[in-house]
Amino acid sequence: MDLTLYDMPKTRAFRVRWLLEEIDLDYRLEPVDIFSAAAQSPAYRAIHPLGQVPALRAGDKIMFESGAILHWLADIHPEAQLAPLPDAPARAEYEQWMFFAVGTLEFSAWEIVLHEHILPEDKAVKAIVPFARTRYRDALGVLEPVVNGRDYLVDEHFTAADILTGHTLMWLPELLDGYPALRAYTRRLSQRRGFLQARLHAKSHTAGRQHVETQHED
Numbered sequence: 001m002d003l004t005l006y007d008m009p010k011t012r013a014f015r016v017r018w019l020l021e022e023i024d025l026d027y028r029l030e031p032v033d034i035f036s037a038a039a040q041s042p043a044y045r046a047i048h049p050l051g052q053v054p055a056l057r058a059g060d061k062i063m064f065e066s067g068a069i070l071h072w073l074a075d076i077h078p079e080a081q082l083a084p085l086p087d088a089p090a091r092a093e094y095e096q097w098m099f100f101a102v103g104t105l106e107f108s109a110w111e112i113v114l115h116e117h118i119l120p121e122d123k124a125v126k127a128i129v130p131f132a133r134t135r136y137r138d139a140l141g142v143l144e145p146v147v148n149g150r151d152y153l154v155d156e157h158f159t160a161a162d163i164l165t166g167h168t169l170m171w172l173p174e175l176l177d178g179y180p181a182l183r184a185y186t187r188r189l190s191q192r193r194g195f196l197q198a199r200l201h202a203k204s205h206t207a208g209r210q211h212v213e214t215q216h217e218d
């Protein structure tokens with residue numbers, strides 16, 4: 001199947017690149033500058049209706065939402081063992097961490113990143129930040145014991161849930177002080193071949209191009 005990832009460095013597209021590298025699939029990167037008028041053009045909105053990244057063209061199908069893309073790719077490539085099979089005992093735990101990553105951890109992390117680092121002064125709502133930090137720390141407190149003494153979230157196996165969780169944790173490394181197991185976990189994840197390859201790919205495809213960069217770790 002032909003795969004094209006609509007991509008921009010230092011965005012959630014990195015998650016998809018990382019998973020594609022873990023599976024070792026061939027794919028093409030289509031650079032998108034989310035800050036340009038082109039991202040809001042009808043042509044790009046036919047690919048991503050909000051003009052965002054990532055989006056994935058897989059054969060004649062187009063998909064958006066990074067979590068859904070990871071979930072789907074991991075399931076259709078069981079040989080990569082990045083998701084327990086639907087009837088495996090570990091599947092429930094896997095689903096839990098997949099949704100925790102995007103629905104709970106990322107939700108508060110994004111509010112911090114958005115209102116503290118990305119939005120201009122006149123749009124940022126600074127009053128949200130202390131509450132978001134508390135919620136984010138609550139989520140870190142849930143994850144810390146899970147990776148204390150084991151390498152990955154689910155059953156000692158690296159899965160797509162580690163990509164979603166690890167990538168989100170890397171947005172705000174300074175907030176991992178006091179969470180030694182999570183710090184070791186993100187370090188471990190960032191040493192994986194798939195992670196390093198995804199970074200390399202990003203560097204080669206942006207060579208010579210100029211991008212406006214957000215605060216995301218990538």
Ligand SMILES: N[C@@H](CCC(=O)N[C@@H](CS)C(=O)NCC(=O)O)C(=O)O
Binds near residue numbers: 052064067
């Ligand atoms: N929930 C979506 C969020 C996508 C998203 O917000 N992407 C950002 C980059 S990380 C973007 O394209 N922002 C530009 C915009 O919102 O106009 C996902 O996980 O794919």
